[in-house]
Amino acid sequence: MSYVDDNILFYSGYHRSIKKMMKVLRDYEYVSGQLINLSKSFLYLHEKVPIGDCSRIREVTEIG
Numbered sequence: 001m002s003y004v005d006d007n008i009l010f011y012s013g014y015h016r017s018i019k020k021m022m023k024v025l026r027d028y029e030y031v032s033g034q035l036i037n038l039s040k041s042f043l044y045l046h047e048k049v050p051i052g053d054c055s056r057i058r059e060v061t062e063i064g
Contacts, residue, residue, distance in 0.1 A: 009021060013053055022061060
């Protein structure tokens with residue numbers, strides 16, 4: 001979902017899915033010339049996601 005300059009991405013928590021999402025974001029940066037400010041980005045994870053998985057997701061995405 002997108003609104004003005006904000007985007008919400010939905011994806012599964014599988015490692016492969018996360019890697020693909022990050023590739024799409026890097027490709028967007030390359031094609032558009034715009035940079036995504038990861039320090040202003042947020043991850044919202046379901047409360048039932050195990051802490052270890054949350055840490056892994058944050059590490060892979062470098063968000064949060």
